[in-house]
Amino acid sequence: MSARVPDQPTCRQIVELVTDYLEGKLPLRERTLFEQHLVYCDWCRVYLEQMRQTIRAAGEVPEEALDPERREELLQVFRRWKAKK
Amino acid sequence: MEGEEVIAFKWLAKGAVAPFTGFRWPVNGSWVSAPPGATDGLGVHACRIAHLAFWVGEELWRVELQGPIVERETQLEGSSGRLLDRIAAWDPEAFRQACVERIAGFHAETPSAELSDYLALAKTVDAPIASFVAAVAAVAARGARSAFEEERARQSGWLARALQLREE
């Protein structure tokens, strides 16, 4: 984040590490530097939260209801299987 | 340090919330364990006084960690931990002000456009950012990369004195 301390990760690097961080796959040193960056970078904290929100929203994408015709077809499959069993 | 217990410190967001995971710590002193099989780096974290400045947050707590405890560069990691008490004296504004004065000191010693920028920035941001900027300013003033950690250690010392903390 600073020209003076070049071994600290930049925001541009942080956004590429977010998934490894959330997956618990960052090596220890990187994980520590990642979290220390978050301490002083509000914007990367917002970015991390947006990635979490994106994941949460994906989990809410609604399921389509099963139409009755399809249900009937599947019941036929089931009954045939049961008869042969 | 198998089975050992350590008293250390932990920074949290408002409401005893872990700043990175969003986990809400119980404030009644009950133990919290890392998930079984948690790998390195995913245990319960706290830090020694010497590393307080790396992790500044909205609330500071005295905590107890339980082993096996691993001591790392800037933090301690245990397999479980609990909050003991909150350091009510923690005053982010006073710390921020101390960081601003520190940068002003650097700038007075060796005036530069760069230090002037850092000073202006530190005046407009919160304590965690101001303390980071002060550590960067220290590097600029001293011309040595090692000044970053030295400044962090100095800040941690300031916190320990201001909040009357001691290692237990």
Next chain:
Amino acid sequence: MSSVAGHPEEIDLIAALRRGDEAAFLTLVRSCQSSMSRVARLFVSSDAVAEEVVQETWLAVLQGIAAFEGRSSVRSWILSIVANRARSRGQREARSAPFSSFDDAEDEPAVDPARFLPSDHPRWPGHWAAPPERWADEKLLAKETLGLMRKAIETLPPAQRQVIVLRDIEGCSAEEVCATLGVSDGNQRVLLHRARSRVRAMLEPHLGGPV
């Protein structure tokens, strides 16, 4: 779908299915059918083909239930069957490139590089120039956003879409996705990263932020 072994709550369901209990079958259909269609559609070229694969899968499930060992949940087991069947069907259709080739390996950044200060900036190289803005949770879970999300996922390259659908929509674990798609853990994560980053970027103009 979780990867915890045992699943005691499913023991009754499995026993009922083995007995040929129709109600148990319908329960399972209700809980899995729409996910199965979604997963099948990742690999084949039309809804009709996906439905065929799903139908075949139900028969395979019934035929295999006697030997099911309960090492994963029933749902997870069913989704891996449907994914495998749809994948080989898709390969026969020669639609999807073989997954192992890891085709979209071009190096795409998670965020437009123009949103960061240049790497030769004298104070803060690589720091945000156009930072992200906070998203309100209410708007995030609104119907409109979820619709947008679905559209965003549809525009992804196939490999990325497969990983994000299985992981984030269907809730499969990383291990399950690697096994189902035949990719390494590292590749799975790269694909997931690109997919999530792109979807985030596509939601951003709607939820608040620059661009």
